[in-house]
Amino acid sequence: MPVGYALVMDPPPVEDYLRLRADAGLSPKTEEQAVAGLPGSWAACHVVHEVTDQVVGMGRVLGDGGWYFHVVDMAVHPGHQRRGLGDAILTALLERIRVSAPGGAYVNLLADPPGRRLYARHGFAETAPGSVGMALTLG
Ligand SMILES: CC(C)(COP(=O)(O)OP(=O)(O)OC[C@H]1O[C@@H](n2cnc3c(N)ncnc32)[C@H](O)[C@@H]1OP(=O)(O)O)[C@@H](O)C(=O)NCCC(=O)NCCS
Numbered sequence: 001m002p003v004g005y006a007l008v009m010d011p012p013p014v015e016d017y018l019r020l021r022a023d024a025g026l027s028p029k030t031e032e033q034a035v036a037g038l039p040g041s042w043a044a045c046h047v048v049h050e051v052t053d054q055v056v057g058m059g060r061v062l063g064d065g066g067w068y069f070h071v072v073d074m075a076v077h078p079g080h081q082r083r084g085l086g087d088a089i090l091t092a093l094l095e096r097i098r099v100s101a102p103g104g105a106y107v108n109l110l111a112d113p114p115g116r117r118l119y120a121r122h123g124f125a126e127t128a129p130g131s132v133g134m135a136l137t138l139g
Contacts, residue, residue, distance in 0.1 A: 002084045005047050005056070007092055011038040012046035016055035017073075024075035042069065043096045047076075047085050056080040059089040061097065061107075069097055071109040086118050094122060110135075 001007050012020065014034045022028050029037075038044070042065060047057035056077040063069035071093060076085045097105050110133050111119050111126075127133075 001047075001088050004050050005080075005083075005085060005088075006050055007045055007047055007088060009043070009045045009092065009096070011041050011044035011060065012055045012058045014038065016046070017058065020055060020058055020075050020077060021073070023077050025078075026073070026075055043093055043100075044073075045089055045092050047080075047089065049080065057085040057089055059086075059093050061093050063097070063101070065100075066102060067105055069101070069105055069107045071107065074109075074115055086115065087121075090118060090122055 011017065014031060017034050017038060018029060018031065038060075040062070041060045042063035044060040045058065046055050048054070049056045054077075057080065058073055058075055059071065060073045061069050061071055071090070074086060074089065076089075094107065097107060107124075108127070109119065109124065111124070
């Protein structure tokens with residue numbers, strides 16, 4: 001971990017989760033969605049800035065525990081980006097899969113532009129054109 005930050009291997013508190021998604025430019029979610037969703041994480045972590053005690057980074061893995069894992073909610077507060085926090089978060093989540101899941105785990109994610117180089121450094125490769133991401137948001 002970069003000096004001055006602590007990694008906690010749990011989801012962030014609901015209010016920090018909602019704030020950090022918005023601050024990082026991810027789509028806003030409701031408290032109801034966060035309260036229902038965070039306990040469903042297969043793995044999660046957040047980063048605390050030790051001087052201010054603020055949650056400034058997070059990431060989660062949704063998974064079946066067997067072979068299929070999906071990385072979501074990768075976010076670092078803009079004031080703390082480009083210090084290696086995103087790298088530390090992803091490293092911790094992938095290590096958790098390596099340690100806790102059977103061999104052969106398939107790990108995927110939907111990569112927004114800010115994270116693409118980070119994910120590629122960790123071995124992620126684009127699936128298109130063979131497989132493209134498709135999404136549906138229900139009303
Ligand atoms: C994607 C995201 C989580 C990355 O977080 P981050 O903490 O900035 O990630 P890192 O610091 O580990 O790496 C980012 C860059 O900073 C560089 N960096 C790391 N430590 C550094 C340091 N001490 N000094 C200068 N640069 C540094 C890395 O090399 C990397 O460079 P690159 O992207 O040009 O290859 C962050 O940009 C973010 O929250 N973006 C908005 C939300 C988002 O789009 N999330 C992804 C959804 S898929």
